[in-house]
Amino acid sequence: MGLRKIVDNVKPTFSEGGKLGFLASFFDAIETFLFVPNTTTKKGAHIRDCNDLKRTMTMVILALLPAFLFGCFNTGIQVGLEGFAALIYGLVRVLPMVAVSYIVGLGIEIVYAQIRKEEVAEGYLVTGLLIPMIMPVSTPLWMVALGVAFSVIFGKEVFGGTGMNIFNPALVARAFVFFAFTPQMSGEKVWFSDWKMMGAADATTGATALEQLATKGEMQWSVMDAFLGFIPGSFGETSTLCILLGGAFLLYTGVASWRTMLSVFVGGLATGYLFQALGVTDFPAYYHLLVGGFAFGAVFMATDPVTSAQTNLGKYIVGFMTGALAVMVRVVNPAYPEGMMLAILFMNALAPTVDYFVVEANVNRRKNRVKTVK
Amino acid sequence: MSNLKNLTGPLSSNNPVIVQILGICSALAVTVKMEPAFVMGLSVMVVTAFSNLVMSLLRNGIPSRIRIIVQLVVIAALVIIVDQFLKAFVYDVSKQLSVYVGLIITNCIIMGRVEAYALGNKPWDSFLDGIGNGLGYAAILLIVAFFRELFGSGTLFNVRIIPESWYIANGGFYSNVGIMLFPPMALIIVGVIIWVHRSFNKDLQEK
Numbered sequence: 007m008g009l010r011k012i013v014d015n016v017k018p019t020f021s022e023g024g025k026l027g028f029l030a031s032f033f034d035a036i037e038t039f040l041f042v043p044n045t046t047t048k049k050g051a052h053i054r055d056c057n058d059l060k061r062t063m064t065m066v067i068l069a070l071l072p073a074f075l076f077g078c079f080n081t082g083i084q085v086g087l088e089g090f091a092a093l094i095y096g097l098v099r100v101l102p103m104v105a106v107s108y109i110v111g112l113g114i115e116i117v118y119a120q121i122r123k124e125e126v127a128e129g130y131l132v133t134g135l136l137i138p139m140i141m142p143v144s145t146p147l148w149m150v151a152l153g154v155a156f157s158v159i160f161g162k163e164v165f166g167g168t169g170m171n172i173f174n175p176a177l178v179a180r181a182f183v184f185f186a187f188t189p190q191m192s193g194e195k196v197w198f199s200d201w202k203m204m205g206a207a208d209a210t211t212g213a214t215a216l217e218q219l220a221t222k223g224e225m226q227w228s229v230m231d232a233f234l235g236f237i238p239g240s241f242g243e244t245s246t247l248c249i250l251l252g253g254a255f256l257l258y259t260g261v262a263s264w265r266t267m268l269s270v271f272v273g274g275l276a277t278g279y280l281f282q283a284l285g286v287t288d289f290p291a292y293y294h295l296l297v298g299g300f301a302f303g304a305v306f307m308a309t310d311p312v313t314s315a316q317t318n319l320g321k322y323i324v325g326f327m328t329g330a331l332a333v334m335v336r337v338v339n340p341a342y343p344e345g346m347m348l349a350i351l352f353m354n355a356l357a358p359t360v361d362y363f364v365v366e367a368n369v370n371r372r373k374n375r376v377k378t379v380k
Numbered sequence: 381m382s383n384l385k386n387l388t389g390p391l392s393s394n395n396p397v398i399v400q401i402l403g404i405c406s407a408l409a410v411t412v413k414m415e416p417a418f419v420m421g422l423s424v425m426v427v428t429a430f431s432n433l434v435m436s437l438l439r440n441g442i443p444s445r446i447r448i449i450v451q452l453v454v455i456a457a458l459v460i461i462v463d464q465f466l467k468a469f470v471y472d473v474s475k476q477l478s479v480y481v482g483l484i485i486t487n488c489i490i491m492g493r494v495e496a497y498a499l500g501n502k503p504w505d506s507f508l509d510g511i512g513n514g515l516g517y518a519a520i521l522l523i524v525a526f527f528r529e530l531f532g533s534g535t536l537f538n539v540r541i542i543p544e545s546w547y548i549a550n551g552g553f554y555s556n557v558g559i560m561l562f563p564p565m566a567l568i569i570v571g572v573i574i575w576v577h578r579s580f581n582k583d584l585q586e587k
Binding site: 146148149152160182185186187188189190 | 555557559562
């Protein structure tokens with residue numbers, strides 16, 4: 007164990023009182039990343055499983071992988087490449103975005119951990135991967151950096167860091183970039199990579215499936231293409247199949263709540279069919295689940311255990327309203343073809359209120375039970 | 381010179397916007413550009429100063445149960461004078477400020493200072509207090525407007541700071557931060573100013 011020795015050798019330098027003691031949290035973060043900590047709980051904790059934040063986050067990263075790899079592949083496909091070349095093109099295009107996201111985000115987290123003398127929390131591992139996945143591939147890197155900085159400082163650290171945030175940090179980053187640089191985040195050009203290498207077609211443009219549905223009521227792709235993900239869109243969100251694979255993994259490992267996930271889909275479908283019955287839209291309601299960020303948001307964002315509702319009934323309510331609101335924004339508001347981001351952020355804000363009323367109702371029910379017994 | 385404290389206190393340790401949290405609404409509404417923010421700050425300063433002066437002169441002659449209505453008459457008269465003055469001399473800015481000049485009447489700083497200070501103090505002290513609070517308000521407006529105009533439009537006082545050639549449309553890499561033009565971002569900037577201010581003034585921090 008050569009690495010263990012190196013880490014042990016430099017440990018005193020980074021500990022309290024050592025020469026580089028002010029970097030203690032940073033060292034601790036690296037050490038925890040390399041080795042499982044050997045410290046154990048000393049007081050009477052009720053342990054059912056050795057599940058911790060790190061393992062939860064690792065599970066989500068694993069669940070994101072299919073959508074991530076397919077996103078890379080699709081980035082190449084959309085500029086006219088095929089097979090392995092498409093995947094390589096996508097990886098080369100997207101990895102700088104991921105790197106920028108992690109460097110800026112973790113940099114700020116480490117600085118905050120040092121100031122507060124806390125350990126660096128693992129929360130950013132998932133957020134850092136989610137942020138590039140919900141942005142168009144052609145987003146300039148400095149905009150990604152600015153969005154990440156805004157989201158980590160104002161979406162997370164001002165509330166007290168990992169686990170204290172009201173809004174989903176990845177969506178805060180996207181909302182910031184969306185409203186700050188609207189021309190680079192919507193329209194026809196941004197969904198295609200503009201890098202000319204490996205024989206990519208130049209200056210491909212075209213509306214996303216979502217925009218076509220909003221303006222014309224139909225799209226140029228088949229339902230199967232939309233389900234598999236061969237459509238333009240934000241880099242990680244196009245393939246409903248890969249997202250569902252990730253979702254199934256999250257449900258199997260028990261990381262995400264099936265109540266939230268299911269009720270978002272039910273809410274979206276119900277509202278879609280309602281609008282269809284009213285004659286507001288022409289296309290079938292299930293299209294909503296296949297195009298845009300609906301599936302991605304439902305599986306990876308609405309289920310965020312920090313910002314979603316905490317009570318079981320609350321999860322059903324918040325999930326249903328998220329799906330319903332997303333479809334409503336898509337159908338009724340012509341200014342925003344995509345409503346998932348706004349719907350999730352809005353319901354994040356309402357989730358504590360919903361929880362409050364669920365808990366109050368439960369308290370009242372039990373009070374009444376006491377009365378009848380007397 | 382104990383009078384001097386009336387003037388300098390509201391600039392930092394007792395600032396009306398970032399310590400007393402008054403007048404936030406107009407601080408969000410008129411700070412898209414430096415120029416309207418500057419004119420607005422000046423107008424509010426004039427109104428606060430003279431309403432303080434007038435109310436301080438009248439303070440011993442007004443029965444307390446009708447004092448609010450007297451204050452409103454005085455403040456409203458001053459605001460109308462300011463509004464007419466702006467229309468006559470800086471018509472463009474007056475257009476940009478639109479209803480917000482008229483709404484100075486409802487600015488909590490003015491009524492707050494009259495109630496809290498002018499009704500119990502001598503005219504000269506009250507006048508300085510009004511000037512000080514107006515300056516404190518104007519200072520915050522200018523700081524907020526500085527960031528909003530620089531990053532939202534690339535200009536300061538309508539003079540271009542960020543070169544045209546940097547923009548994506550002209551082959552560069554830069555783009556204006558559009559969210560700076562929205563009021564929510566102004567609120568966040570005010571929040572950041574309060575954050576920075578309190579980390580330097582530890583006695584203001586709540587326990």
